[in-house]
Amino acid sequence: MRRRFPWQRRTTILLALVMALIGATVAAARPRHDLKFAVSFPSATRTTAADGRAFVIVSTDASSDPRDQIDIVNGVPYWGRNVDGLRPGHAVTLDTGPETYGYPRESLNQLPPGRYYVQAFFNVYDTFHRGDGSTVKLHMPCGDGQNMFDSPQNMYSTPQWITITGDEDQPVKLTLDHVITPNDPVPAGGTCQQGNPAETEHVKRVKILSPKLSAFWGRPMYIGANVLLPAGYDDPANANVRYPVEYHFAHFTEKAPHGFREDGGNDFSKFWLAPSSPKFISVEVREENPFYDSSYVVDSPNTGPYGSATAQELIPALDQQFRTIAAPWARVTSGGSTGGWEALASLVFNPDVYGGTFAGYPDPVDFHRHQxxxxxxxxxxxxxxxxxxxxxxxxxxxxxxxxxxxxxxxxxxxxxxxxxxxxxxxxxxxxxxxxxxxxxxxxxxxxxxxxxxxxxxxxxxxxxxKDLDAKLAAEWPTLGPKLRGEIHMYVGDMDTYFLNDAVELLQKNLAAQTSPPSDATFTYGREKQHGWSPYTDAQWFSVYAAYVASKAPAGTDVSAWRGAVAAGGTMKAATADTASTMSALLPPTMDGGVIQQSDTGRGLPR
Structure with missing residues (x-):
């Protein structure tokens, strides 16, 4: 055996160390395998190919489905990718490519190693060949108010725990083994569009096929309404009584207007059923659509003619079915947030259909302050x-x-x-x-x-x-004589979404109108946020009753529906101008129209 000299032993050891360092360096430099998820559905879930958007949602909390934990603030991470024609048994891969985009982490590789509660989801898109010649793919809601993660025909997987090591060399497979079904039973030959909520003694449901919307979207399209009837409506003694109507705009809901309960289990229900209360018909429109849970009740090149469908199809159908006073002076619009914008826009775009608006904390009414x-x-x-x-x-x-x-x-x-x-x-x-x-x-x-x-x-x-302030300014010579004294707005001066800023611009511009003057009213809640109202829902109806009475043609008998405010016998229509009537009805103001009151209104989501 050949003898090794000390310097040879030292060289061997040194070489071994160098090789080890090189190996470690190469290992450290080797990129981690990109994280991938393969999402598929079996024929047992869906038998036909699907267009849509596939999602992967991760959480560390198994107390609820990850799809229910998505939110802007403190929500869980999720990633989505569009897919066309995904067939049963085939997979779409969500990876680090540009087609997959997530929030609050844009890339899947930004998910740190760990143990996660994971769920796949698929938002199904329908193809619409619209009447204007355009073709788009959008999700058609089905009585869910365009709530993607609870919308029928959409698919989701059973959540499961997985461990992400950061060095996965194969996609994580997730199977969409559930499909969402309608919340309400769909009657034979019917549709789940706009839902199919049950009726009660005072709450009626209306759904009509809209020829205008059907022509635009290239398929049958429906609109609906929740109708709250006044106490005594079916009493034979009131068979000839006709009632003014509050069109209360809001987000899609199957609930009764204003939270009414037949058992009188809340303050509004007790008020509504009381003999002394004003007697109105209250209507909430159901107009979920392929973009949102509400149409904003105006005509649009993208959403279609929902304004025309409401004013020219739905309202005449309601007037035919119920004992309404089918005249503009007996129709007021109301709502908050989205509903506030809709309430004002409905009046501005249809001054010959409605007779006044009481609009709260509306979405932007002047695009110089779009929030x-x-x-x-x-x-x-x-x-x-x-x-x-x-x-x-x-x-x-x-x-x-x-x-x-x-x-x-x-x-x-x-x-x-x-x-x-x-x-x-x-x-x-x-x-x-x-x-x-x-x-x-x-x-x-x-x-x-x-x-x-x-x-x-x-x-x-x-x-x-669609800039309501700009439209009013540009068309005031025509709109002004129709809208004088009919616009009444309220908002907190610390609105959560800065919506008071646009309202203040609207107030300033309407105040500058002199031919004729606008006689509009604006009420601000000091340091109040989104959802503030100077009155409760019940109190507003006394305001509406006095307002409608002031608008009624001279000599009109309003005693059948006016309520206890007409104490002392039959009350005829007010002779004072509307502005004087409203100044007496609205809360006392100070500091330029800012009032300090408790927050008694029902807040609505934006």
Whole structure:
């Protein structure tokens, strides 16, 4: 055996160390395997191919399905990807490529190793060959109010625990083994569109096929209404009584208007059933659609002619079925948030159909303050830029103390991960669809880049027909004589979504009108947030009753429905002008119209 010299032994040891270091370095430099999920469904779940958006949702909390834990603030991570023609037994892969996009982590590889409660979901898109020649793929709601994660025909997997190591060399397989079915039984030959809620003694349900909407969407489309009848409506003694109508706009719901209960189990129900209360018919429209849970009750190149369908098809059907006073002076609109915008817009676009509005904390009524963004003049929706300073993020939601809950970029990117082409079912998506024009691809033209927030002013300038303040200003010579004394607004001056800013612009511009004067009223709740109202729902009906009585033609007998406020015998229509009537009805104001009151109103989600 050949003898080894000491320097040879040292060289061997050194070489071994060098090789070990090289191996460790190579191992450390080797990239982790990209995380992938393979999502599929068996024929037992669905027998035909599906278009739509596939999702993977992860959580560390198994107390509920991960799909129910998605939220803008403190929500769980999720990733989505569009897919066309996915067949049973075949898989779509969600990976780190550009087709897969997530929130609050954009890439799947940003998910750290760990143990996760995971669920796959699939939002099914229908293909619409619309009457204008465009073809789009959107999810058709089915009595769920466009609630993606609870909408019939959508699919989801049984949640399961998995461990992510960061070095998976094969996709994690998830099987969509459940399909969502309608919440309500669908009658034979019927449809699940707009739901099929049950009727009660005072709550009736109406659903009609809309020829206008069907022609636009290229398939049968329905609209509906929840109708709350006054106490004594079916009493033979009242067989000849006709009633004024409150059109209360809100998000899609199958609940009775204003939370009415037949057992009188809440304050509003006790009021409604009391003999002395004003007797109205209250109507809430059900207009879920392929973009959102509400249509915004106006005609739009993207959502269709919902304004015309409501005013020209639904209201005549209601007038025919129920004993309404089928005249504009006996119809008032009301609502808050989305419903507040709809209440004002319905009057502005249909001044010969309705006779007044009581609109609370409305979605933006002047696009110089689209929440906090001036779509006409700002360069970016997400940030304010200055020459020598870092960008300042624009807030989206705030607390009463002024702290930011989340910013503009966060909510918009949250929606983008739920669906591109404004298919998220979110607020920013429906605003773009309702206010804006149709893009070349048939989907809504984007008013700003969803990733960067950069505003496209050529698109923004085409929003003006739906800018209610701009419309009123431009058309006041025609609209003014019809709307004088008919616009009544209220909002908290610390509205959660900065909606008071646009209301204040509207007030300023209406106050400048003199030919004729607007005689509009604006009431502000001091340091009140979204959902504030100066009155309870029950109290509002006394306001409506006095207002409608003041609008009634001279000599009209209003005693049959006016209620106890007409104590002392038959009350004829008021002779005073509407502005004087309203100044007596609305709360006392101070500090330029700002009032301090407790928050007694029913808050509505945006």
């Amino acid at each position: 906090i963004v001036d779509v006409y003049d700002d360069a970016n929706a997400y940030n304010t830029y200055r020459q020598w300073d870092t960008p300042t993020q624009r807030p989206d939601s705030r607390t009463a103390a002024g702290d930011t809950t989340y910013n503009m970029a966060q909510e918009n990117l949250w929606e983008l991960a739920l669906g591109d082409h404004d298919r998220s079912g979110g607020a920013w998506a429906i605003w773009e669809a309702v206010y804006g024009v149709q893009g070349k691809d048939g989907y809504p033209a984007l008013v700003w880049n969803k990733r960067t927030g950069d505003i496209d002013h050529s698109v923004a300038n085409q929003w003006k027909p």
